[in-house]
Amino acid sequence: MSRSPSLPDRPRLDLDPEMSDAERLDAMRRHYERILQVNTELDERLTEATDRQDDLREEVDHLKRRNEVLKTSSLYIATIEELTDDGVVVKQHGNNQEVLTEVSPGFEAELEAGDRVAINDSFAVQTLLDDETDARAQAMEVDASPDVTYDDIGGIDDQVREVREAVEDPLANPEVFAEVGVEPPSGVLLHGPPGTGKTMLAKAVANETDATFIKMAGSELVQKFIGEGSRLVRDLFDLADERTPAVIFIDEIDAVASKRTDSKTSGDAEVQRTMMQLLSEMDGFDERDDVRIMAATNRFDMLDEAILRPGRFDRLIEVPNPEFEGRRRILEIHTREMNVADDVDFDELAEELEGYSGADINSLTTEAGMFAIRDERTEVRHEDFVAAREKLDESTDEPGVIGAEYRQ
Numbered sequence: 387m388s389r390s391p392s393l394p395d396r397p398r399l400d401l402d403p404e405m406s407d408a409e410r411l412d413a414m415r416r417h418y419e420r421i422l423q424v425n426t427e428l429d430e431r432l433t434e435a436t437d438r439q440d441d442l443r444e445e446v447d448h449l450k451r452r453n454e455v456l457k458t459s460s461l462y463i464a465t466i467e468e469l470t471d472d473g474v475v476v477k478q479h480g481n482n483q484e485v486l487t488e489v490s491p492g493f494e495a496e497l498e499a500g501d502r503v504a505i506n507d508s509f510a511v512q513t514l515l516d517d518e519t520d521a522r523a524q525a526m527e528v529d530a531s532p533d534v535t536y537d538d539i540g541g542i543d544d545q546v547r548e549v550r551e552a553v554e555d556p557l558a559n560p561e562v563f564a565e566v567g568v569e570p571p572s573g574v575l576l577h578g579p580p581g582t583g584k585t586m587l588a589k590a591v592a593n594e595t596d597a598t599f600i601k602m603a604g605s606e607l608v609q610k611f612i613g614e615g616s617r618l619v620r621d622l623f624d625l626a627d628e629r630t631p632a633v634i635f636i637d638e639i640d641a642v643a644s645k646r647t648d649s650k651t652s653g654d655a656e657v658q659r660t661m662m663q664l665l666s667e668m669d670g671f672d673e674r675d676d677v678r679i680m681a682a683t684n685r686f687d688m689l690d691e692a693i694l695r696p697g698r699f700d701r702l703i704e705v706p707n708p709e710f711e712g713r714r715r716i717l718e719i720h721t722r723e724m725n726v727a728d729d730v731d732f733d734e735l736a737e738e739l740e741g742y743s744g745a746d747i748n749s750l751t752t753e754a755g756m757f758a759i760r761d762e763r764t765e766v767r768h769e770d771f772v773a774a775r776e777k778l779d780e781s782t783d784e785p786g787v788i789g790a791e792y793r794q
């Protein structure tokens with residue numbers, strides 16, 4: 387920043403006692419003139435500073451307005467294809483339209499071919515998107531060999547069987563379906579309260595068939611930028627194609643496939659576009675028998691019927707909270723590696739854990755282990771499970787029910 391020149395010195399009046407009256411008068415006149423001159427100089431500097439202040443205010447207002455525009459208006463995602471003397475060529479995501487456009491002044495120098503940018507309605511480049519804004523990495527979880535097996539899942543044997551029929555068999559023996567002349571279900575939708583093993587089921591099926599498990603969270607598909615959600619959906623299916631055999635698992639599918647609301651905000655339109663992309667990917671997916679699609683939701687009642695039509699998610703499997711036998715089995719599964727004392731009565735515990743999900747029971751066993759450790763014991767006793775249950779119940783409004791509310 388350039389420093390402003392220093393202010394003029396304050397004029398001094400030097401009067402010598404030896405001076406004659408005329409000399410004094412003359413000195414005072416010169417002093418007076420000097421004061422006038424300094425005053426004029428200061429006036430000029432003040433005007434300059436005020437002008438500069440006005441300029442800066444204007445700049446701040448402009449930036450504020452620009453910021454507001456960036457915050458409120460919908461922007462589209464594009465990739466810089468080429469930088470030319472006449473502007474930049476960008477390709478818009480979603481429709482692949484190429485346009486020659488301009489860049490907001492100030493950051494031309496920062497751009498390179500291949501960069502992802504946000505463009506406005508008139509295609510002008512507004513922002514350079516950095517890696518953090520790259521939603522792809524955040525949205526997808528890819529596991530080449532998940533380590534969950536059917537043996538790790540308790541209390542939902544019927545559901546395991548159904549998933550094996552609908553997902554595992556078509557992946558493992560596609561020829562059987564071809565010979566018999568039946569189409570395997572296109573997509574399998576698991577629905578039920580949180581923490582009941584829906585994700586485990588999808589991972590176990592991928593494990594059993596040596597398929598890559600590719601998970602996408604529906605909430606991550608709801609992106610801020612127009613075109614981003616549908617691009618993520620395309621990427622998801624492309625990735626599955628590259629990594630066959632593969633199981634695609636879309637968790638929280640309700641985030642992109644809820645019944646249409648009446649509101650017409652641009653956010654809703656974007657969610658709608660993402661869902662349309664998902665439907666069109668699924669519709670074009672019939673031929674590929676080495677990729678299976680699964681999805682899960684806790685909000686089945688919210689789903690748009692369009693995704694449940696034949697050829698889409700046409701096999702529905704409800705995964706409820708476990709019954710007594712299931713709770714007992716899940717207790718056993720999660721204490722397999724634990725040093726459990728002989729006095730632990732799993733029947734009694736399973737009886738008392740009505741309303742607990744598999745995930746709740748998992749937390750309970752960990753908590754029981756913590757009580758034993760706090761007590762400096764290496765064996766987990768029945769009393770530890772009881773204390774753990776009291777602690778977990780205290781942390782919820784409704785005693786005995788840890789799972790989040792579930793509206794079916």
Ligand SMILES: Nc1ncnc2c1ncn2[C@@H]1O[C@H](COP(=O)(O)OP(=O)(O)OP(=O)(O)O)[C@@H](O)[C@H]1O
Pocket residue numbers: 538539540541542579580581582583584585586587637682683684716719743744745746748
């Ligand atoms: N049926 C089950 N058997 C054994 N463990 C279970 C079972 N259900 C849940 N769990 C435990 O809870 C954890 C979470 O389960 P999972 O992620 O599969 O639930 P989810 O139904 O997908 O939940 P959400 O709907 O919240 O995504 C599992 O890692 C496991 O430890």
